Amino acid sequence: MSAELDPAFVNDPTVEVAQLSKWFGQKVAVSDISCSFGQGITGLLGPNGAGKTTMLRMITGLMAPSDGTISVLGSDPRSDNSVYSRMALVPEDDAVYPYLTAREFVAYSAKLSGADASKVAVAQALERTSMMYAADRKIGEFSKGMRQRAKVSGALVGNPEVLILDEPLNGTDPVQRAALISLFHEMADEGHTIIVSSHVLAEVERMSNRVIAVVDGRLAAAGDVAAIRAAMSHIPLRVRIESENPRVLCAYLLREGVVQAVELDDVGANLQTIDMAALGQSIPQAVVATGVQISRFEAFDQSLESVFRYLVRGR
Amino acid sequence: MTAFAAMYTNTLRQLLGGRRIFGLALISLIPTFIFFMVTRGSTRGVDSMVGELFQAPYISLFMPIIAIMLAGAALGDERRDQTLSFLVLRPVPRLVIAATKSLAAATAASIFALIASSGIAVVYANVGGDGQVFFPILAGSVVVMAVYGAVFTLLGLVITRSTLVGLAFVFLWESALVYNFAGLAKLSLWRIGAEMTDSLFEASLKLDDSAFGVLDRTMGGSLTRMGIVVVGSIALTAILLRRRDNV
Numbered sequence: 001m002s003a004e005l006d007p008a009f010v011n012d013p014t015v016e017v018a019q020l021s022k023w024f025g026q027k028v029a030v031s032d033i034s035c036s037f038g039q040g041i042t043g044l045l046g047p048n049g050a051g052k053t054t055m056l057r058m059i060t061g062l063m064a065p066s067d068g069t070i071s072v073l074g075s076d077p078r079s080d081n082s083v084y085s086r087m088a089l090v091p092e093d094d095a096v097y098p099y100l101t102a103r104e105f106v107a108y109s110a111k112l113s114g115a116d117a118s119k120v121a122v123a124q125a126l127e128r129t130s131m132m133y134a135a136d137r138k139i140g141e142f143s144k145g146m147r148q149r150a151k152v153s154g155a156l157v158g159n160p161e162v163l164i165l166d167e168p169l170n171g172t173d174p175v176q177r178a179a180l181i182s183l184f185h186e187m188a189d190e191g192h193t194i195i196v197s198s199h200v201l202a203e204v205e206r207m208s209n210r211v212i213a214v215v216d217g218r219l220a221a222a223g224d225v226a227a228i229r230a231a232m233s234h235i236p237l238r239v240r241i242e243s244e245n246p247r248v249l250c251a252y253l254l255r256e257g258v259v260q261a262v263e264l265d266d267v268g269a270n271l272q273t274i275d276m277a278a279l280g281q282s283i284p285q286a287v288v289a290t291g292v293q294i295s296r297f298e299a300f301d302q303s304l305e306s307v308f309r310y311l312v313r314g315r
Numbered sequence: 316m317t318a319f320a321a322m323y324t325n326t327l328r329q330l331l332g333g334r335r336i337f338g339l340a341l342i343s344l345i346p347t348f349i350f351f352m353v354t355r356g357s358t359r360g361v362d363s364m365v366g367e368l369f370q371a372p373y374i375s376l377f378m379p380i381i382a383i384m385l386a387g388a389a390l391g392d393e394r395r396d397q398t399l400s401f402l403v404l405r406p407v408p409r410l411v412i413a414a415t416k417s418l419a420a421a422t423a424a425s426i427f428a429l430i431a432s433s434g435i436a437v438v439y440a441n442v443g444g445d446g447q448v449f450f451p452i453l454a455g456s457v458v459v460m461a462v463y464g465a466v467f468t469l470l471g472l473v474i475t476r477s478t479l480v481g482l483a484f485v486f487l488w489e490s491a492l493v494y495n496f497a498g499l500a501k502l503s504l505w506r507i508g509a510e511m512t513d514s515l516f517e518a519s520l521k522l523d524d525s526a527f528g529v530l531d532r533t534m535g536g537s538l539t540r541m542g543i544v545v546v547g548s549i550a551l552t553a554i555l556l557r558r559r560d561n562v
Contacts, residue, residue: 064558113406
């Protein structure tokens with residue numbers, strides 16, 4: 001019962017991960033992650049090198065876990081090949097045959113999956129990613145974004161119940177990105193389970209309300225994007241200010257309550273704030289009120305990685 | 316069956332595409348060129364010459380090189396190009412993937428064996444040879460392609476430089492060592508094909524004994540050893556594909 005309350009889990013899961021770990025010699029890539037995925041889109045979020053791809057490779061059965069268990073549609077992909085007729089992976093790397101046309105690639109994918117490889121089915125899969133215009137061109141001539149869309153078409157042709165996409169928006173332009181996101185939403189509405197990995201929070205936010213955040217191979221946060229955002233709002237952000245008289249300026253900001261800590265040095269001060277927007281609004285007022293000019297203002301620690309590291313420490 | 320046919324066709328396209336085909340066609344024509352040159356103005360019997368050429372370098376060097384290059388690429392190119400995951404994340408038994416890849420490699424290599432054996436047969440006929448050499452040479456070559464095809468499809472999956480390893484195997488093991496230790500002949504791959512050819516050659520064309528060591532040079536022996544090598548290699552490839560950790 002308690003698992004249902006944990007935001008890392010969903011009711012009626014299609015993909016379940018229990019105490020999953022993977023280590024390569026001394027290096028721990030994934031550490032004791034338990035979560036589940038259900039119908040709709042779930043974003044697997046984390047900075048580069050966080051363990052997302054390793055986790056996805058284990059979920060698809062490409063890699064054996066060092067510890068823990070995986071279940072996809074009730075089966076272990078490493079011991080039951082039949083599950084591959086119901087799931088598909090769009091890997092981050094190119095994984096295409098440059099000498100095939102997009103149409104041939106999608107048809108090949110359908111035949112290998114035992115899916116409908118008719119001209120109509122192949123054309124529909126290409127149409128869904130807006131690739132019909134390049135259907136008879138060789139994939140080797142494609143841009144990165146076009147190759148990504150060809151790979152997505154290759155996965156869609158089998159109409160998989162579970163679709164796993166590793167950084168699918170890499171290399172796509174804003175128009176292609178919007179079209180792919182819209183396609184993922186359509187598929188989610190049709191009842192597919194879609195797991196999308198990304199290192200860009202804003203990107204995941206556009207695709208999904210539910211996020212599993214991974215940092216340093218550990219589960220950093222889980223739940224809806226709003227909850228993650230709320231968790232992030234309590235993280236003190238570091239700001240560097242340099243001016244002719246930082247002491248006066250910082251005293252004003254402390255009185256206003258927009259900074260929580262100040263560390264002065266010869267040419268400026270390092271500040272900590274939990275409300276960057278309020279600090280931004282107070283700075284011009286502080287300049288006017290104190291008459292002190294600011295020569296430098298720089299915010300640190302706002303990368304996703306540092307935010308998630310903070311969340312990991314807090315768990 | 317659809318998956319098998321699709322994978323077989325795609326592998327043939329992969330192996331026979333690009334510049335590789337021209338290089339291999341050239342290699343396959345070298346024995347014909349050599350045979351043509353040595354028979355010009357020679358007073359020796361053409362039957363003994365064709366036997367010598369077949370044994371070295373045709374079946375002991377050129378056919379293995381062609382097979383090694385193609386078979387090493389059958390799964391090796393998929394691994395290098397990161398398309399192996401595209402192949403293994405499918406509801407297709409691993410044994411089917413391994414067998415299809417090995418068969419496609421052997422088929423592609425046999426095309427060049429056909430070119431090579433045809434060339435030798437044409438020269439042989441032109442210089443007055445009266446035996447039948449085309450079919451025995453082709454049969455032996457196809458056996459060689461099958462065994463090297465299966466073994467090096469496996470090696471292409473597990474090592475990056477399977478062609479280099481193959482060349483070392485051919486030069487160091489099959490040539491240098493086996494010639495000096497007759498008992499090792501059973502562990503030589505090209506001799507399986509040579510056995511087949513020798514068993515089909517007419518009496519005037521029979522090959523020199525020295526290369527065969529302890530082998531009995533029968534068609535049955537050749538087919539049996541081919542079967543063991545091919546089945547064993549495909550089974551091992553399937554096991555490795557099942558583990559998937561090198562994908």
